[in-house]
Amino acid sequence: MTAPTLREFLRERPFTLALSSGFFGFFAHAGVLSVLESEGLLPERACGSSAGALVAGLHCAGLPATSIRDMLFSLRREQFWDPRPGPGLLRGHLFQRLLDERLPARTFEGCKRPLAVSVFDVLSASTRVVVRGPLAEALRASCAVPFLFHPVWLERRPCADGGVLDRHGLAGAPREGRVLYHHLASRSPWRRRSSPALRVPARKEMASVVIPDLPRLGPFRLERGPLAFESAAQGMKRALDAPASLSA
Numbered sequence: 001m002t003a004p005t006l007r008e009f010l011r012e013r014p015f016t017l018a019l020s021s022g023f024f025g026f027f028a029h030a031g032v033l034s035v036l037e038s039e040g041l042l043p044e045r046a047c048g049s050s051a052g053a054l055v056a057g058l059h060c061a062g063l064p065a066t067s068i069r070d071m072l073f074s075l076r077r078e079q080f081w082d083p084r085p086g087p088g089l090l091r092g093h094l095f096q097r098l099l100d101e102r103l104p105a106r107t108f109e110g111c112k113r114p115l116a117v118s119v120f121d122v123l124s125a126s127t128r129v130v131v132r133g134p135l136a137e138a139l140r141a142s143c144a145v146p147f148l149f150h151p152v153w154l155e156r157r158p159c160a161d162g163g164v165l166d167r168h169g170l171a172g173a174p175r176e177g178r179v180l181y182h183h184l185a186s187r188s189p190w191r192r193r194s195s196p197a198l199r200v201p202a203r204k205e206m207a208s209v210v211i212p213d214l215p216r217l218g219p220f221r222l223e224r225g226p227l228a229f230e231s232a233a234q235g236m237k238r239a240l241d242a243p244a245s246l247s248a
Helices: 006-012 028-036 051-061 065-073 093-103 133-140 220-240
Strands: 017-020 047-050 088-089 115-121 126-130 147-149 153-156 155-162 178-183 206-210
Touching: 006 178, 006 206, 006 220, 017 028, 017 051, 028 051, 028 065, 028 178, 028 220, 047 051, 051 065, 051 115, 051 133, 065 220, 093 133, 115 133, 126 133, 133 153, 133 155, 206 220
Parallel strands: 017 047, 017 178, 047 115, 088 147, 178 206
Antiparallel strands: 115 126, 115 155, 153 155
């Protein structure tokens, strides 16, 4: 029996889109989303951590892929660069303002699709999945890379980058049902090469996509964002035509 292509797999039944963390990997996630949207393969819900939470949140709040692309392509470092002494280089208030200006929905409850965002609870040193309340604050918290951004207070608890413990962004995925997972390969120098966080996870009814050789980005390499977007988009087009890479 011939294995279904990824396109066929996604068309058969509703699915959750899960997006991993990966520093400034939101350009690549947006490229993947742009292809799904152009193919009419939109998820029924989404989840993610850090860069993945940002793109999932923008999408579920109601921004089409083209608007997310335009927002990211126009991003400049001065729009989020607000150094201030504290437990991180950047205060994060400019990033918060950017989200407030661009998000069509203010809360999770106002989103067009269900959304789950992973954050790292600093006090309990555990992953917390946020599914209700103010949206911009949760996205900012999930993107609060340690030592780069100050932690964000959610319900009187300091929270930081969801990718600290949930690098795959799957903590908020439903236990049952189909999942399309976009995995950003990590080059983090602080993770051991044997770390489980670097491996593509296995899960029943989950199709995983890993696009190799994406440009490495950061706050001083934003000009490479469009290249990462286009590389991910082309990679996703190829993935849709290939047999679905399904977990057992």
